[in-house]
Amino acid sequence: MREELLAFVSRHGTLLEPAAIEFLLSQRDPIAKVEGFLDSCAETPFLVRLEDIVAAAEIGRTAGGRPSRPGPQPPTSAPAMPASFRRQGDRAADNDPDVRILRDITGRSTCEGTLEDFTRYFRHRFAVLGGMLRRRRELAGSQDISKARRSTREVRMIGMVADVRTTKNGHRILELEDDSDRVPVLLPADSSLAAEAVVQDEVIGVVGTVNGKGLVIATSLVRPDIPNPKAFGGANGHARVAFLSDVHVGSRTFLEDRWSKMSAWLGGSDDTARSIRYLVVSGDVVDGIGVYPRQDEELAIDDIYGQYEALARMIAALPDRLRVILLPGNHDAVRPAEPQPTFPASIQKLFDSHVVFAGNPCLLSLEGVRILAYHGRSMDDLVSSIPGMSYQRPLDAMKAMLRMRHLAPIYGGKTPIAPEAEDHLIIEEVPDIFVTGHVHAAGMDQYRGVVLVSASTWQAQTPYQKMRNIEPSPARLPIVDLGTGQAWIREF
Numbered sequence: 001m002r003e004e005l006l007a008f009v010s011r012h013g014t015l016l017e018p019a020a021i022e023f024l025l026s027q028r029d030p031i032a033k034v035e036g037f038l039d040s041c042a043e044t045p046f047l048v049r050l051e052d053i054v055a056a057a058e059i060g061r062t063a064g065g066r067p068s069r070p071g072p073q074p075p076t077s078a079p080a081m082p083a084s085f086r087r088q089g090d091r092a093a094d095n096d097p098d099v100r101i102l103r104d105i106t107g108r109s110t111c112e113g114t115l116e117d118f119t120r121y122f123r124h125r126f127a128v129l130g131g132m133l134r135r136r137r138e139l140a141g142s143q144d145i146s147k148a149r150r151s152t153r154e155v156r157m158i159g160m161v162a163d164v165r166t167t168k169n170g171h172r173i174l175e176l177e178d179d180s181d182r183v184p185v186l187l188p189a190d191s192s193l194a195a196e197a198v199v200q201d202e203v204i205g206v207v208g209t210v211n212g213k214g215l216v217i218a219t220s221l222v223r224p225d226i227p228n229p230k231a232f233g234g235a236n237g238h239a240r241v242a243f244l245s246d247v248h249v250g251s252r253t254f255l256e257d258r259w260s261k262m263s264a265w266l267g268g269s270d271d272t273a274r275s276i277r278y279l280v281v282s283g284d285v286v287d288g289i290g291v292y293p294r295q296d297e298e299l300a301i302d303d304i305y306g307q308y309e310a311l312a313r314m315i316a317a318l319p320d321r322l323r324v325i326l327l328p329g330n331h332d333a334v335r336p337a338e339p340q341p342t343f344p345a346s347i348q349k350l351f352d353s354h355v356v357f358a359g360n361p362c363l364l365s366l367e368g369v370r371i372l373a374y375h376g377r378s379m380d381d382l383v384s385s386i387p388g389m390s391y392q393r394p395l396d397a398m399k400a401m402l403r404m405r406h407l408a409p410i411y412g413g414k415t416p417i418a419p420e421a422e423d424h425l426i427i428e429e430v431p432d433i434f435v436t437g438h439v440h441a442a443g444m445d446q447y448r449g450v451v452l453v454s455a456s457t458w459q460a461q462t463p464y465q466k467m468r469n470i471e472p473s474p475a476r477l478p479i480v481d482l483g484t485g486q487a488w489i490r491e492f
């Protein structure tokens, strides 16, 4: 029943808190119970908590006028991880490698940084994300802001967040704008909206009423989101992909011994290791030169080509069956502004033909399974803008990106963004797997059918991280089965 229950909630694009799983399993019909709960929710929650199920049941009983009976007590202890992420499964089929780079900026950058570029960039962002929102049932009949702000009835509108602030009474105020006008929107302190993670420059839908002072009092916020949970678009067979990131070759803190262990395991006889056909490396593949002040004191290899040559040797030592997809990050020798094109020819020529080069971000296909790979620099801005976000919990930031359908919504923060003709940081297509790096944390989860991977690092804690109290989780190898989407992490 546990497996059926988890499969049921997974199909509905949500997760169960471990305590909620145990509670439901103690009920006569766990699936009917959770189905009833999900039906009672206006929107499918990220995570179903035990307290929500209990509260909904209380409301149901009150509404039905039936006296409540003492039921089984919800347990308080919790198993560690959703069970659907545990199985390691069957051997890989012997397919030919199939890697396709579907989308990145390489060779398509047109931006010169002019004022026209900025205007065009934001228009494109607004058009695409606004289009997604217009298709949402909750925003049917939405109006331009100039019209909506004069209305006396409930209004629905779509805009870009020009500013977010919190008043001294705990209300939050957004300045929402579109081509026609700009309006302040109040998220009342006594509503759950006040706790919503809203960031500057995201495109959002608002439902609310306009008060006498021209202020919109919001009753709900609508994100472009993944409106319908999707099924994992599995490949034939059970080839696996493993994810690396932030290798930082050239740094004194690169973990050579742990890399060697991983490399030996990949080359050994373990069935899981032999089923791994692809490695996706999500940026910061080397430590770089001059990325931050006095970096030279922390380098073991102080020549940029020397760093890439060392990495090329490490990759050449991996088994021949592997295809390695390399993306740049903010430490790599490409332009820092995102979207980043892939590595220049002078670096590519150092590697053998098993390496496929991609830009950052990149949408790629492995045997038909679509992977959105992004280095994750925007985590710096999301962590500092959203209360409760942290470097230790990148999966929360990844879910926020999917809800906003944007990898780096905040313009003008720590993430440099090139105003290209099109906004390549929009998540136009919903991937099967979404992977990021940059924060040097390892983790896995799923959101509405998308497998989420935070791809660890192969660098120990740096003096900078120590100063900022950032504890990395290095030398973890997340692995995903391309046939089923099942995922797990192996530590070295």
Ligand SMILES: [Fe+2]
Residues within 6 Å of the ligand: 246, 248, 284, 331, 438, 439, 440
């Ligand atoms: Fe890094």
Ligand SMILES: [Fe+2]
Residues within 6 Å of the ligand: 284, 329, 330, 331, 375, 377, 437, 438, 439
């Ligand atoms: Fe990074």
